[in-house]
Amino acid sequence: MKNIILITKREFLTQVKKRSFILLTLLAPLMIIGFGAVIGLMFKANESHNVIEVVDNSGLFNGQLKSNDKLEYVFVPVADEKSKIKNLKDNESLDGILILPQINSQNFDDLEKNTRLVVNTKIGLDTKQRIISDISNVIKKEKIKQLGIAESQLNNLDKTFELKTINVSEDNKEDSDLAFGVKTGLSLGLMYVTFMFIIIYGVRVMRSVLEEKNNRVVEIIISSVKPFELMMGKILGVTMVALTQFIIWITMSVIGALVLNTGSSSIQKNIPGSNEELSDKLDIAQIATQVSHSLLDLNFPLIIFVFIVFFLLGYIFYSSIYAAIGSAVDNETETQQFTLFAILPLTLGMYGSFSLMNNPDGPLGFWLSIIPFTSPVAMIARIPYGVPAWEIALSIFLLLATTIFMIFLAGKIYRVGILMYGNKATLKELWKWIRS
Numbered sequence: 001m002k003n004i005i006l007i008t009k010r011e012f013l014t015q016v017k018k019r020s021f022i023l024l025t026l027l028a029p030l031m032i033i034g035f036g037a038v039i040g041l042m043f044k045a046n047e048s049h050n051v052i053e054v055v056d057n058s059g060l061f062n063g064q065l066k067s068n069d070k071l072e073y074v075f076v077p078v079a080d081e082k083s084k085i086k087n088l089k090d091n092e093s094l095d096g097i098l099i100l101p102q103i104n105s106q107n108f109d110d111l112e113k114n115t116r117l118v119v120n121t122k123i124g125l126d127t128k129q130r131i132i133s134d135i136s137n138v139i140k141k142e143k144i145k146q147l148g149i150a151e152s153q154l155n156n157l158d159k160t161f162e163l164k165t166i167n168v169s170e171d172n173k174e175d176s177d178l179a180f181g182v183k184t185g186l187s188l189g190l191m192y193v194t195f196m197f198i199i200i201y202g203v204r205v206m207r208s209v210l211e212e213k214n215n216r217v218v219e220i221i222i223s224s225v226k227p228f229e230l231m232m233g234k235i236l237g238v239t240m241v242a243l244t245q246f247i248i249w250i251t252m253s254v255i256g257a258l259v260l261n262t263g264s265s266s267i268q269k270n271i272p273g274s275n276e277e278l279s280d281k282l283d284i285a286q287i288a289t290q291v292s293h294s295l296l297d298l299n300f301p302l303i304i305f306v307f308i309v310f311f312l313l314g315y316i317f318y319s320s321i322y323a324a325i326g327s328a329v330d331n332e333t334e335t336q337q338f339t340l341f342a343i344l345p346l347t348l349g350m351y352g353s354f355s356l357m358n359n360p361d362g363p364l365g366f367w368l369s370i371i372p373f374t375s376p377v378a379m380i381a382r383i384p385y386g387v388p389a390w391e392i393a394l395s396i397f398l399l400l401a402t403t404i405f406m407i408f409l410a411g412k413i414y415r416v417g418i419l420m421y422g423n424k425a426t427l428k429e430l431w432k433w434i435r436s
Contacts, residue, residue, distance in 0.1 A: 003229040004236065011237020016244060025245050050095040050127050055081045057102040058111070064138040071130055073098075088120045095121055098131065106146065108139055183298070183384040184357050190307055191381040195350045197246075198315050198376065199343065201238050202322040206335065208234060209326030209418070231327075231414045232407070235319045239312060246311065250304060298384060306383045309396060314376025317403040318342055320410035327417035328430060349374030353381035360385035370395050372402035409434055 015021055051072045056062050065073045076084060084097055096119035103111055117123070117131065209231075325338045349368055356365040360382050368378035369387070375395050379387070416433040 003226070004233045007230060007233020008236040008240065011234055012240045012244075015238065015241040021241070021245075025248050048124065048127075050123065051093065052096050052098050052117075052131070053084060053094060054098045054100065055084070056100045058100055060103060060142060061100055061135070061138055064141075065134050071127060071134075085118055088118060091120065095119060096123060100135075108143070111139070186298070186303075186384045187353075187357070187381045190303075190384070191350060191353055191377050194307070194311050194314065194380050195346060195377050197242055197311070198318050198346060201242050201315060202319045202342065203339075205234055205238055205319045206322035206326035206339075208238075209323050209414075210329065210331070210335070230418075231320075231323050231411060235316055235323060238319065239315055242315060243308065243312065246308070250307075299386075303383050306387075306392060307380055310376045310379050310399070313396070313399045313403050317372065317376070317399065317406050318346065320403070320406045324410035324413040324417070327414040328420075328433075329417075345373035346377060349377040353378045356381050356385075360387075366391070370398060372399045375399050412436070 047070060049070060049072065051074060053074045053076045054061065054065060055076055055078055057078055062075055067073050081097075081099065088094060088097060096117055099116045099118065101111060101114040115135070117128070321342045322339070325335055325342070328338070329335050352364060352368050352374065356362070356368075356378070359365065365378065365382055368374045369382050369391065376399070379392070379395050383392075412434045413430055416436065
């Protein structure tokens with residue numbers, strides 16, 4: 001046990017003292033936020049402002065088609081239709097002409113058949129769908145008017161219904177749509193981080209073992225410690241590195257939510273701008289405040305506990321597999337035939353967990369969070385929504401038992417494989433090592 005602690009300490013201190021570790025730990029949250037902002041800007045940069053001239057032969061749509069920041073309608077006289085179409089190809093300030101035919105006897109089916117959009121450039125699908133939606137809304141209003149329904153009644157028909165959800169199992173706490181969205185975002189974030197870190201740090205263990213094996217350094221180390229102690233020291237050392245990063249990030253996230261929550265009121269009071277701009281900025285500030293409130297209303301002690309326990313056990317479980325793979329092969333090319341066995345179950349758990357967003361307590365969510373191969377990501381994905389204590393306890397017990405068993409199997413492979421050179425490991429060969 002003493003040797004395991006020494007090796008763990010050495011692996012941990014070697015990693016955390018690196019400048020790259022410090023920079024990554026402190027800058028990673030900012031990099032993630034920046035990455036999300038860049039993606040948002042990329043989508044924004046690819047948007048276009050389309051100008052569409054409208055020739056309304058029916059007279060129904062004039063003033064009804066409303067322009068916005070992405071699509072501008074310009075109504076032109078019916079007499080100019082042919083000349084407009086003729087000059088459209090050379091008109092760089094115009095993207096297309098919408099021809100709306102005359103309506104006979106309120107026959108809207110003929111309107112759909114004879115409506116045309118003539119363009120001089122490639123119109124995006126979202127722009128086309130927006131035009132279709134705008135035309136459909138005008139036709140819908142006209143049909144409703146023909147039924148004798150007033151405009152005020154029509155507006156009343158379009159009002160949305162907001163359903164308040166009260167969960168009696170959570171002390172009658174009201175669960176709004178925004179709170180559910182916050183839980184979904186937190187669930188996806190925690191699940192993805194766990195998935196990525198198990199793979200990244202697991203591969204790091206495998207490469208470390210493979211490098212020491214190829215450099216024959218391990219032969220010197222084995223003379224002082226047992227192979228099992230060396231394997232566990234490496235796994236636990238890298239595990240402590242990952243946990244250190246997570247603890248720092250969790251602390252930064254909680255502090256950020258608290259600062260956002262307490263400072264939102266003063267920020268709202270000092271927002272400059274016109275009334276319209278002020279209203280938009282206040283809406284953004286209010287949404288940010290509601291998000292922070294929803295985050296702070298969650299059972300953070302339980303979420304953090306489950307996150308750390310399942311990440312720790314899941315990482316040790318899969319790192320044992322990676323350590324065994326690293327000891328059984330002679331180069332990184334040969335690792336490809338074995339790493340699939342480690343990646344596939346974890347990937348299955350992650351993609352299967354996407355279905356949990358619609359039904360966290362469904363049968364698929366239950367079994368994914370109970371089976372040890374998938375529970376490290378599935379249980380973490382479920383925990384923001386609330387999971388019964390007995391399910392958490394059962395899942396931890398099964399994952400712990402399976403992890404201990406996997407460490408035993410990996411130790412068997414590691415003990416033989418770390419000193420084997422030149423022989424290409426096969427599944428049959430690995431089975432012999434396990435049985436020895």
